[in-house]
Amino acid sequence: MNSADLGRRVGVPSTALFTDQYELTMVQAALKAGTAGRHSVFEAFTRRLPEGRRYGVVAGTGRVLDAVENFHFDDEMLGFLRDRAIVDGPTLDYLADYRFGGDIWGYPEGEVYFPGSPILRVEGSFAECVLLETAILSILNHDSAIAAAASRMSAAAGGRRLIEMGARRTHELSAVASARAAYIGGFDTTSDLAAGFRYNIPTVGTSAHAFTLLHDSERDAFRAQVDSLGRGTTLLVDTYDVAEAVRTAVEIAGPELGAVRIDSGDLLLVAHRVRQQLDELGATGTKIVVTSDLDEYAIASLAAAPVDAYGVGTQLVTGSGHPTCSMVYKLVARAGSGDPADELRPVAKKSMGAKSSKGGRKWAARRLDEEGVAEAEVIGTGPVPAELAGRQLLVELVRGGEVVAREPLDAARERHVAARAGLPLSAMQLSRGEAVIPTEYV
Template sequence: MLQAALRAGTAGRRSVFEVFTRRLPNGRRYGVVAGTGRVLDAVENFRFDADVLGFLREKGIVDDRTLDWLAGYRFSGDIWGYPEGEVYFPGSPIMRVEGSFAECVLLETVILSILNHDSAIAAAASRMSSAAGDRPLIEMGARRTHELSAVAAARAAYVGGFTSTSDLAAGFRYDIPTVGTSAHAFTLLHDTERDAFRAQVDTLGSGTTLLVDTYDVTEAVRTAVEIAGPELGAVRIDSGDLLLVAHRVRQQLDELGATGTKIIVTSDLDEYAIASLAAAPVDAYGVGTQLVTGSGHPTASMVYKLVARAESDDPGAPLVPVAKKSTGGKTSVGGRKWAARRLDEHGVAEAEVVGTGEVPDELAGRQLLVRLAEDGEVIVREPLDAVRDRHARARAGLPLSATQLSRGEPVIPTEYVHGGSGS
């Protein structure tokens, strides 16, 4: 596309691309914007170095004129978007990229790959954190996903409400709190379970977390308290009927005087399993596989579409809306869009309003898109805790049915307001 546009003389036309999704994953009530910070970093550093240009030349993928253009590539346009952590709905213009066609079209894959992955993980994390209530959630999915996506998954989970991660690389890169426990291998290494517990407590202190389901849980809990004393920090249960075992372990710990010892449960948890343990004496959950695979929805199905472009090659030419009109359920709405969330008399969201042209006065103060990059320079850098707090506020501003785990439609409708060219 780039090579052909350069040859046709249309590569420099001012263009507007938007990221949106036509529908939420089946049964989901809202989506979560995550990965925005990573997108901005990626765009800022998007380059074609000598090795990449050599590959393109050697394989004959593009011509010399295109190679020369790529060698000097720097994004110089503007990016607008929903603030990271915000919720979204079908049709929400989650991100808007403006600049020449050539510089914007090259960013499609990198933007979508980040937003689709991170938003899917954050949405699953949000549902899990809602189900968990005040109980903390530990991200433990690094061994269940691609090694390069594990750190991004931990970041997205934190945005969605998880409190910590077992991935030290995520702690190093994003300053996410890190925690962890021993594995069954550590217990099996030693001649007895008692020896394993003794080694761990001697090294890490009585506040450590001991894994108690390698052999017999009842015996393990007794041994753990004998060695660590009633100050034992926590025990982890990783198998069996978690509801039943947690009740039995809590009773045993209390009888042994370890009333302050916490119970952490793991073992293929998802939001439904977490909700089913609401009445159990559980203090924290560790979640891996279901989290990093989006709890059944590993992508947010976002697309990156041209919605407006200059009517001519003149730098001052006005924008005209463009949109795909073919059948098959993949039509889109043309025009450079704004978005606002209308609230009811109680301050609760009642509609996602998306439009072109002028913003109605009653929605002017409720606009969702903010400028993220201007003339190629990133102007928004946020601490991850601020993003996480924003998501908590955004979710709290939705109708109560947003957090129901039963299948349903988006919790608020998307309404379209058309008018003007959006130039």
């Protein structure tokens, strides 16, 4: 059973009220004006990357597809809207029958993106598309921010294992979404069982300091854990004295001890001392796991340390300083009438400053240099140049209201590895900089 099947098996409640009120009042006004049925094209994109970031990571697409499928108004919701007089009777009738019946194209999950990239394109009537705005942005902004932080941490880890353990540092539902996004971005496991259950992400976990403090001695605690979980378990060794704890751990579990975890102190220094001690005790195969408020910079600083795995919580689930991607959802084209055959007309916001946008239904392609490395994100509204035809980025996700592109979560994870590998090496630098490739409009 793949991750998409698991998501459907758990069941997703209606997402219709995960929206802003003005989406519904716009529909009411458009219905009255006779413009609600005009064929429209909306695009989700970001005008800029978060400060200092060199690429973005698309995550949340699978959750968007779930949200679109489950966007419907039940009797209780309609009663709420009626009792609050949020919309009028004709609009309630429209919402009662609402199901998205349009088309959605987008960058596949796990792909990288840049300023202006049309990450998601939603087509249908104005009314059916505009209702999805808040739900789509909520998911993409959150999940892509977490995935971008995870990707940077994965690059800094240099192949060492990464454990997502931020559930206690965020909302219980965002913790599940964060674990999913982190897995796409390169994390290997999660401590969150709900994420493991819903998305089939590998889960890990052994004990906290409380377990050691519960027992009369550290030796008793280690003995209890090894007796229960086996010699391959991970013992937490920094409750009291690290050196004494490591000695006790190996005495009890023997050289087969799976790992020790260090959660405090100068991690670089302590890791070196623990590795030396483990080796002297014959536990040469015992791994070292470090935790304690890590981010990509702390992980990079431990590159020379004998560390085998990193556990990351707070900084990961808050996007390591950038908890949103600032994506927007804009109308870029619409018909002049409700006639399905009417030609689409480009439209765009023309306000002063950085909030202007470019009209027209867009395609996107990534141009490569002679060595096969990305050199530009090319975006256009006209014919796709022949040399870019095979490099187009948008894929069909929903056709006529039906999801056509569900995939296992591992597919998105593998896609991200390939996409990141196709970027210039400077993309992996943690120093602040501009987007690693330019965006070109043609």
